[in-house]
Amino acid sequence: MSTVAPKSPYNVKNPFIAHLKRAYDLTGAGAAKNTRHYEIDLSGSGMEYLPGDSLAVMPTNDPKLVDALLNQLKLSGSEEVINPKGGTMSLRQALTEVYSITEVDGKLIRSVAEKAGNSDLAALATPEKKEDLKNYLWGKDVLDVVAENPGASFDAAEIAGLLRKLVVRLYSISSSLRACPEQVHLTVATVRYESHGRQRGGVCSTFLADRVDETTPLPTFIKSGAGFRLPEPTDETPIIMVGPGTGIAPFRSFVQERKATGAKGKSWLFFGEINCSSCFFYKDEWDNYLADGTLSKLDTAFSRDQEKKLYVQHRMLDHGKDLYDWLEQGAIFYVCGDASRMAVDVDNALRQIVAKEGGKSPDEVNAYMENLKASKRYRRDVY
Known part of the structure; x- marks a missing residue:
């Protein structure tokens, strides 16, 4: 099996x-957040991928946010603007498909400050500020900035x-092409929150x-x-996978691939959620993989199911002796998910x-x- 995608x-x-x-939906009733499973049809594309790859998705903006911004700007949306790919397009289409309206560029800040005569905002646009x-x-977007001025x-x-x-978003692929021909699966948490008195979303x-x-x-690649x-697959190197939340995505791909290829070597998964x-x-998939031996061990940490919060790093520490034994046997240690806190906590536990x-x-x-890093036995996909 090649480890290089064509x-x-x-x-x-x-x-x-x-x-x-x-x-x-992957989340049930009463869940604090919504996480969904997506199966995307690649029929006719000839597109190939390997476990560990990501899918780039080009989204469009929320039409309600586009409408609110146009209304604030006192523009109809039918005005013609340059299409970066050639020719022209309506401003509404451009704001929907081409430009980011949830991120604010420094150029916009400087222009708004100048046009509104807002010296405080102009001061914020200087390098030292x-x-x-x-x-x-x-927590602000383009609509907030123009509405305030x-x-x-x-x-x-x-x-x-x-x-x-507007730029593509990358998602860790949660399927194996061998197990799911002409498909790609994603595991995505739906980002929704309130900020400055408005409901917003990723x-x-x-x-x-x-x-x-x-x-x-x-549009994908x-x-x-x-x-x-x-x-x-013929390598008997053990693998340890730590993937809380949507960090589970590449490890679903890994385990599907290992079953499809009859991979040798032990495998251990740590998963955590609320x-x-x-x-x-x-859950049912992991149970089946445990039953047929594709997955050797599974340890879970559900943070709110007991009085004291429990996370994947605590489960690692609970099984420290076994985990160290696996490392001494040459195991590759993988971690996927949040870079700012989880990956740091996992590193400290290790x-x-x-x-x-x-x-x-x-x-x-x-x-x-x-040495783990130099020998490529400590691999991270964190964001």
Whole structure:
């Protein structure tokens, strides 16, 4: 089995227009957040991917937000603006498909400040006020900035020239092509929140959840995850996978692939979420993989199912001796998910385990961890 995906003709300038095959909720009633499973049809594309790769999806903006912005700008949306791909298009189409209206560019801040005569806002746009500007913009979008400065008016061409381009979103693929031919699966948490008195949502997660059906064009392409690969199926190297929340996605791909290829070697999965009853993603699948031996061990951490919060790093520490034994047997350690907190906590837990079970000094722990990374046995897909 090759660990290098073939060169694809599809990319950001030439995406494959896929369509949704089916989607369903992974979270049950009463869940604090909504996480969904998406199956996307790749029929006729010839598109290939490997476990560890990501799917790039180009979303469109929420039409309600586009309407609110046009209303605030006192523009109809029918005004013609330049289409970056050639020719012209309506401003409404541009705000829906081409430009980001949830992120605020520095050019827009400076122009709004100048047109509105807002010296405080102008001061925020200076390099030395970078942190203050970041704080001011926290939880705000383009609509907020123009609504707070009604004295700033723009014509269609001006506003289009002050916005960032809408960019693709990358999602870790949660299927194996061997197990699911001509399909790609995603595991996506729908981002919804309130800020500054308005309900808001993640551009792509709400696009998938609210605005996509089987007829909606889905511009997509594969982004290689070359640094996040399985060992060869004949390789008996054990693998340890830590994937709380939607970090489970690539490991569903891994385990599907291992079953399809009859992979040798032990496999151990750590999964965490809020509640077992409402957030145990793919539980039946894991049970089946445990029963047939595809998955050797599964340990879960449901943070709110007991008085004291429990996370994947705590489960790692609970099984520290076994985990260290697996590392000593040459196991590859994978982690996927939140970079800012989870990945740091997992790294600290791993260091504690190496120190305790290996009887190592702080310097020896550092050397051991560096060796894991250098030998490509510590692989992270964090965001």
